[in-house]
Amino acid sequence: MKVDSTTDPTTDLSTVQSSTVLSRPAALLCDMDGTLVDTEPAWSRAVGDVVRAHGLSWTVKDDLDIVGWPIPRLVQTVQERGVDLPAEEIVSRLHETLAAVIADHVPWRDGAVELIATARRAGVPVALVTATYAAGTTALRRDLAQRMAERDFDAVVTGDTVRQQKPHPESYQRAAGLLKVRPEDCIAIEDSATGIGAAIAAGAHTFGVQPNTQLPTGLANHPRLRRVTALSEVAAQFGAAPPGPPWAPPRPDR
Template sequence: MTTRLPAAVLWDMDGTLVDTEQYWMAAETELMEAFGLPWSHDDALELVGSGLWDGAAYFQAKGVDLDADTIVNRLTERVREQLEEHGVPWRPGARELLQALREASVPTALVTMSVRSMADDIVAAIPFEAFDLIVSGDSVENAKPHPEPYLTAATQLGVDIVDCVAIEDSPTGLASAHASGAIALAVPNFIPLDGLPAAALWPTLDGTTVDDVAALLTIREVTA
């Protein structure tokens, strides 16, 4: 049994808890095609982990003649439609680790740049009380890679961010977690995360335990 647990574990959503990046990429492709504009997989990778309104500005620069809120709403609703049609694609080991953390009484927060309505859809699909808090992209002034989302989560949970573990799958998300002072855990999905600032790089969450997460606090203390 571990002697010291994280003050909280802060979870990214798209690409970390759920494998929805494929849905976002499909929605982005449809949006660009509707305006007769080219869009590649490499283009889509540029937006992984970004805030939705930052992404909207990117689409506008590419030639999408819509206001930012309309772009955000259109993409979000298309992703929600795919979730309804195909179901929630969980990342390997994510729900299992989340449940184990809850059973160990570790506070958890979902820190996502998706809007609150979509976050609520994902959380509603989890068959246990998964999170104490949701910080969404439409509830912060500054999106990832700014540290505000993670600092907001720690403040609202009433814990010190330096004692929190933040799990991320993108360079943008890792930059946010690292800048906040959290112990950043990199679990890559679409984009390699080698060489980026993180306390650890795990290839998957499958088979990981609460003790594995708690050990990250010790790693920081030893290397500090």
């Protein structure tokens, strides 16, 4: 069943699937930027372009500081730097830059497509859970569908369809609800402290896929967090699956 975050998820626990074995999770909940795709440089470029276009300073350190931030926080930062534009205009410009950067080539991280394929072969649904607004996910979703016989993510939660952004757990709770599973029975993959905090707060078993990301002590030592160096380590959680990945290179008629 294909659902998206504009649908109010059913919360009747009698319909919720349960899985208490981490190696066979109820669902795979995936962050987008920096986790499945290497779009963080595009976001940094987008923010920097807007700020510098107004004659203001934006540094490499600023690029690093905003990794994983939700859209409202990016907008607030741009305005605090002195950019006199309404929030809606800033959001539009940021997404225009992101879409332009990845329109012709989606920068999948190594092992990302294979991870989704492995989960699918194991019968595990896959959700996209991102702070990026829906408009910024179009190229990724189209590319995935082309690789997987027109099958998109099984659920999608974007930053413009939740009331509270990461690190609040709402987006992960909503994704689990759309799939009718419990967050604590799911695996989440994240790259940033903001996203990891959201997934942990929702109750998910969380994989941090950027081992150099600095985390607060309480989060870094959390028993439901495992830090890995490659997405293939997450794929191993799904156990043996039948051979023959259900994906192929995207068709040339994009």
